[in-house]
Amino acid sequence: MNRVYNFSAGPSQLPEEVLKEAAAEMLDCNGTGQSVMEMSHRSKAYEPIIAECEALVRELMNVPENYKVLFLQGGASTQFAMIPMNLKKKGKAAYVNTGVWSKKAIAEAKKYLDVDVIASSDDKNFCYIPKVEKVTGDYDYVHITLNNTIMGTHWEYLPDTGDIPLVTDASSCILSEPLDVSKFGVIYAGAQKNLAPAGVTLVIIREDLIPETMPVENAPTMLQYKIHAEGGSMYNTPPCYTIYMMGKVLKWIKANGGAEGMAKRNYEKAEYLYNYLDNSDYYHATAEKGSRSIMNVPFLTKETDPDAASAINKKFVAAAAAEGLVNLAGHRLVGGMRASIYNAMDLEGVKKLVAFMDKFAAENK
Numbered sequence: 001m002n003r004v005y006n007f008s009a010g011p012s013q014l015p016e017e018v019l020k021e022a023a024a025e026m027l028d029c030n031g032t033g034q035s036v037m038e039m040s041h042r043s044k045a046y047e048p049i050i051a052e053c054e055a056l057v058r059e060l061m062n063v064p065e066n067y068k069v070l071f072l073q074g075g076a077s078t079q080f081a082m083i084p085m086n087l088k089k090k091g092k093a094a095y096v097n098t099g100v101w102s103k104k105a106i107a108e109a110k111k112y113l114d115v116d117v118i119a120s121s122d123d124k125n126f127c128y129i130p131k132v133e134k135v136t137g138d139y140d141y142v143h144i145t146l147n148n149t150i151m152g153t154h155w156e157y158l159p160d161t162g163d164i165p166l167v168t169d170a171s172s173c174i175l176s177e178p179l180d181v182s183k184f185g186v187i188y189a190g191a192q193k194n195l196a197p198a199g200v201t202l203v204i205i206r207e208d209l210i211p212e213t214m215p216v217e218n219a220p221t222m223l224q225y226k227i228h229a230e231g232g233s234m235y236n237t238p239p240c241y242t243i244y245m246m247g248k249v250l251k252w253i254k255a256n257g258g259a260e261g262m263a264k265r266n267y268e269k270a271e272y273l274y275n276y277l278d279n280s281d282y283y284h285a286t287a288e289k290g291s292r293s294i295m296n297v298p299f300l301t302k303e304t305d306p307d308a309a310s311a312i313n314k315k316f317v318a319a320a321a322a323e324g325l326v327n328l329a330g331h332r333l334v335g336g337m338r339a340s341i342y343n344a345m346d347l348e349g350v351k352k353l354v355a356f357m358d359k360f361a362a363e364n365k
């Protein structure tokens, strides 16, 4: 069997140990004679699985007592609507526009309240994180996209929002490094980048932000945080197997040093790659220093003619795949290539990528 190094932006590579364990338990989990896929979510066999997953989220992220940890469905994209529907009070929210996912969150929020875009990096194709001074005003919350998966940028500071709850989409950087949960009102993340296979969305929400009665009319039951909080993420059938997988990934993170361990591993990988890019006369990173993601690294070759660049990018992606380095095509909005190097990617994979890049550069200069 030949496993590839998968640089996909998501769904992405999972730790091999986790996959092996899941495979070993496929037909019989913990002596139950069943696969987790077949278990009732209300059974004695399943209860500890979801309970342990929540306990690990709390432990690894140091989640304060007054926050709920929810396992929801519908992806981060559903949170784009749930946030404004549930957090609306006065009727206005502030958003920072740092690219595609921010824009989608803004578009969805506008259906439920007034949106002020208080800062944007639109002027330079979102290659940096704007400087946001202290946020004041009549806002129900302030929303940022912590890591911009497509643009390869990341917030290296958090804006000071005073008493206004800070809400963040952390889909592509959750548990990649320590995060002070108490600085946020809500943190949400689709699991398929750093936590699990697709199908579950982690939501960490300060309890006082969960409304007793929904501020918007006719809100679907499934889009009310209160329903999920009271039901312990079991109002309806949760994505049982995905939560089980998340529990395994979290155990792997714990065994590898927790959030601090991930940060060490991730900065080492990212620095190795950026260092190569910054010293190359053939490639360059697109994200500005001071705003760079340690998870998603978009880069271009020095070819500036659009047709020639497109041809060389295709050649790069195909040649890399032939060497077991897959899913390196860049997003069309940035062009070039993108290496997503989430938690499960090891330094070895990044070293292999850099060695390949160097060979490709020499052959195509």
Ligand SMILES: *Cc1c(COP(=O)(O)O)cnc(C)c1O
Residues within 6 Å of the ligand: 010, 074, 075, 076, 077, 078, 101, 145, 147, 148, 149, 169, 170, 171, 172, 190, 191
């Ligand atoms: C992948 C991604 C999303 C979309 O998540 P879904 O779970 O597919 O809805 C949203 N925001 C960010 C930052 C992402 O990386």
